[in-house]
Amino acid sequence: MSNNSEPIKTLHGLPEQVIFCSRCVMNNQRPNTSREFVKKDSNISTAGFGDDGVCDACRWYEEKQKIDWADREKQLQALCDKFRRNDGRYDVIVPSSGGKDSFFVAHQLKHKYGMNPLTVTWAPHRYTDVGWRNFQSMIDAGFDNVLVTPNSQVHAKLTRLAFENLVNPFQPFIIGQKNVAPRAALQYNVPLIMYGENHAEAHNKIGENYSPLMNIEHFTRENDDTELYFGGVNIKDLKQYSIEDKDLFLYKPLLAEPVRKAGIEVHYYSFYYNWSPQENYYYAMDNSKFESNPDGRSEGTYSKFSSLDDKIDGQHYFTMFAKFGQGRCMNDANRDIRDGLITREEAIKLMNKYDGEFPKKYFQEFLDYIGISEERYWEVIDKSRSPHVWKKVNGEWVLKHRVS
């Protein structure tokens, strides 16, 4: 609170009081990113903290310990038995980046459960070299793949709008990514889609973890498209940015009716299997030529095997840090604390070392890609820093609240 009765103005609809989870190092400033395509401002916050100061993700971890995984595997067997085809057609779509997690899912479904998966990939903005090699390694490990690459003129314009208006350069990627697998499911007549982790584990409401299914609201609309927003701009106003209706095919969510009619079910593998990013990494190394970050770690964190494929990944995390005080290292550390890989004290040391490290490796390429100057970049970033999160000390931005 400020020293008089006037509340501090917070940006992005964030809660004024910054608190940290007492178990992991998560703060309560995380946004809810579902159904971004109907929001003018994508940065609506969900606190996701219990009265006892424990975050939803940690609470969920506790719940997870009670799960009977043998029973869950039986449910997975039954699901595969229901959808398995023996006539040569694909019987499951695995949305896949070529990363360790989707590799694990596709490989297990094929080799352990006798399924015939089609992997479907929504291309990164700009492949990193290691990302491209990992993508090829997945195919080399024995999978058919459909790669969907959006027109980069349109994608870059949408990314610029999302950066300048929402400070969320990943929004068009995420919106498009959600459509790719369901569209392939319709095109190839494959009603089962298997994602990896239910991101409710980290981002959304606990309740979503009790279902194996993704709510189709996440990637469909009921009827007309007049309520859609891309990069904070209503669809009818995109013409002023030289984006035509026909440019938006890959971004518009599917109509719900044909999805329901085709009986499409979108499941999460993490409902059926005790999911571990670290184990998936070892699995991908053992079963393909998967490589971790050749630099030894990714910028802004200590980890080396997640989000490697897109040159813009670093900007995704850095904008989250500017807006919410949540760095890439914090995100990795939360997970690793829960998985018992590091202690909370170690996490704090790592955050002090890495959080907020600027992703400079591909910075110029990012600026060139969206067509803005470095000056404009910092103008957007600094405007996005909420006064309840940041203060300026000797000309440097520093976080007001740090985990301790």
Ligand SMILES: [Zn+2]
């Ligand atoms: Zn927590």
